[in-house]
Amino acid sequence: MSQANRGVVYKGPGKVDVESIPYPELALGNRKCDHGVILKVVTTNICGSDQHMVRGRTTAPSGLVLGHEITGLVVECGRDVEFIQPGDLVSVPFNIACGRCRNCKEGRTGICLNVNPARPGAAYGYVDMGGWVGGQTEYVMVPYADFNLLKFPDTDQAMEKIRDLTLLSDIFPTGFHGCVTAGVGPGSTVYIAGAGPVGLAAAVSAQLLGAACVIVGDMIEERLAQARSFGCETIDLTQDGDMADKIEVILGEREVDAFVDCVGFEAHACGCNHGKEAPATVLNSAMSLTRAGGQIGIPGLYVTEDPGAADEAAKQGALSMRFGLGWAKSHSFHTGQCPVMKYHRPLMQAILFGKVKIADAVNVQMITLDEAPQGYADFDGGAAKKFVIDPHGSVAA
The missing domain is CATH 3.40.50.720 (NAD(P)-binding Rossmann-like Domain)
Incomplete structure (x- = not known):
C-alpha cells in the first residue's frame, strides 16, 4: 500500500527544498528488486560531496533526491532477502554494490561493475552514480540488502550511540x-x-x-x-x-x-x-x-x-x-571512493566498545528534515558541524 514520503530535492545551484516524493518500491526500473529492502530512515547526513552538487559544481540535474549517508530500520524485505529482517537497524554503505562482480568479490565495492550503466561505481542520490534515489528522505529502497547492509547487533544499544554510528555510512x-x-x-x-x-x-x-x-x-x-x-x-x-x-x-x-x-x-x-x-x-x-x-x-x-x-x-x-x-x-x-564495507564493521566495534567518539570529533548537530535547507546553507558557510537529519524524530524521542 502506498504511503507518504518526503525528501530533500536539489532544485538548481544554491537551492534545495523538502518535497513530497514517491514512496519507494522494491523495483529497479521495470523489474522487481527481490534482493532489496525498504528502510524507514532513522538518520541521514549532509555530506560535503552533496554541497559540490548544490553549489552547481557538477552536472547534477534539478529534481535529484539527495543523500547517500543512511541509517535505517528495515520495514519490508524482498522475497530473496535471507539474512536481514524487518525490525533490523542497519547502516547503509554509500557505495551500492552487487556482491557478484569481479570488483565486489575483490572487496572493491566502490567500483562495482553492475550497478551503474555509465561507469563503475554507484551511490544513492548522486550525480553520474547510477540514478539511484537518495536517502535524505523518510523512506528509501536499498538493493542487494544481504550483501550491503551492516546490521547493528543490539538496536537499543545502537540507538544510544546513533550519533556516532550514523557516520559509518560514509x-x-x-x-x-x-x-x-x-x-x-x-x-x-x-x-x-x-x-x-x-x-x-x-x-x-x-x-x-x-x-x-x-x-x-x-x-x-x-x-x-x-x-x-x-x-x-x-x-x-x-x-x-x-x-x-x-x-x-x-x-x-x-x-x-x-x-x-x-x-x-x-x-x-x-x-x-x-x-x-x-x-x-x-x-x-x-x-x-x-x-x-x-x-x-x-x-x-x-x-x-x-x-x-x-x-x-x-x-x-x-x-x-x-x-x-x-x-x-x-x-x-x-584515489577513489572508499570501499565502506572494508571498514564499517571494525569501526562499528570501535564505537560500541568506546574506543572512539567520532560524533564529538566532527561535532554532530541533529536537525529535522524540514531544517535541511538551512543545514545546507550553514554547512556551505563553513560551520564546524556535521549536520545529521532525523526525519521521523526517532533520535529526538
Missing part, C-alpha cells in the same frame, strides 16, 4: 581509508588537508591508527578549533608563510610521513591568495610536504566534469600537477 570509513592508504601507523606524523567532517574523521582515524602527531590545515578558525579539541595540531592556511616552515615548527622536520587530502577539487590557494580557487594546490602541497617514499591518500572528491571551474582544463577535470616531484620522491597515491 565519513568515518572514508577518513579512515584516507589514512590507511596514506600509510598511517604507530608513530607516524600525518598532515590532514581540510578540517571539514571528512578531514576531522581522518584526524580521529589517524589517532586510532597510532599516529604520533596529527596536523590539520584549514582556512576556517572554527574548524581548526574543532580539530584542536581532540588533540590535533593545526595550521591556519589564510596566513602567509612557507608550509614546510610551519610543519618544521611543529615537528622539528619539514616533511610528514603521510598526507591525506580531504579537500578535493574545490581547493583554494593558501596565504594572501586564499580567496582564489586553485584545484591542484592540495595535491601539489602533498608532494612537497610528504617525505621521499611516503604515501598520499586522496579521499577528497575530484570530478570528471566541473561546470563552475575557473578554466577550461579544470572543467574537464584536468589539473596542473607537479607530478614529476611525486615521481622523483617515489610517492604512492591512492
Whole structure:
C-alpha cells in the first residue's frame, strides 16, 4: 500500500527544498528488486560531496533526491532477502554494490561493475552514480540488502550511540581509508588537508591508527578549533608563510610521513591568495610536504566534469600537477571512493566498545528534515558541524 514520503530535492545551484516524493518500491526500473529492502530512515547526513552538487559544481540535474549517508530500520524485505529482517537497524554503505562482480568479490565495492550503466561505481542520490534515489528522505529502497547492509547487533544499544554510528555510512570509513592508504601507523606524523567532517574523521582515524602527531590545515578558525579539541595540531592556511616552515615548527622536520587530502577539487590557494580557487594546490602541497617514499591518500572528491571551474582544463577535470616531484620522491597515491564495507564493521566495534567518539570529533548537530535547507546553507558557510537529519524524530524521542 502506498504511503507518504518526503525528501530533500536539489532544485538548481544554491537551492534545495523538502518535497513530497514517491514512496519507494522494491523495483529497479521495470523489474522487481527481490534482493532489496525498504528502510524507514532513522538518520541521514549532509555530506560535503552533496554541497559540490548544490553549489552547481557538477552536472547534477534539478529534481535529484539527495543523500547517500543512511541509517535505517528495515520495514519490508524482498522475497530473496535471507539474512536481514524487518525490525533490523542497519547502516547503509554509500557505495551500492552487487556482491557478484569481479570488483565486489575483490572487496572493491566502490567500483562495482553492475550497478551503474555509465561507469563503475554507484551511490544513492548522486550525480553520474547510477540514478539511484537518495536517502535524505523518510523512506528509501536499498538493493542487494544481504550483501550491503551492516546490521547493528543490539538496536537499543545502537540507538544510544546513533550519533556516532550514523557516520559509518560514509565519513568515518572514508577518513579512515584516507589514512590507511596514506600509510598511517604507530608513530607516524600525518598532515590532514581540510578540517571539514571528512578531514576531522581522518584526524580521529589517524589517532586510532597510532599516529604520533596529527596536523590539520584549514582556512576556517572554527574548524581548526574543532580539530584542536581532540588533540590535533593545526595550521591556519589564510596566513602567509612557507608550509614546510610551519610543519618544521611543529615537528622539528619539514616533511610528514603521510598526507591525506580531504579537500578535493574545490581547493583554494593558501596565504594572501586564499580567496582564489586553485584545484591542484592540495595535491601539489602533498608532494612537497610528504617525505621521499611516503604515501598520499586522496579521499577528497575530484570530478570528471566541473561546470563552475575557473578554466577550461579544470572543467574537464584536468589539473596542473607537479607530478614529476611525486615521481622523483617515489610517492604512492591512492584515489577513489572508499570501499565502506572494508571498514564499517571494525569501526562499528570501535564505537560500541568506546574506543572512539567520532560524533564529538566532527561535532554532530541533529536537525529535522524540514531544517535541511538551512543545514545546507550553514554547512556551505563553513560551520564546524556535521549536520545529521532525523526525519521521523526517532533520535529526538
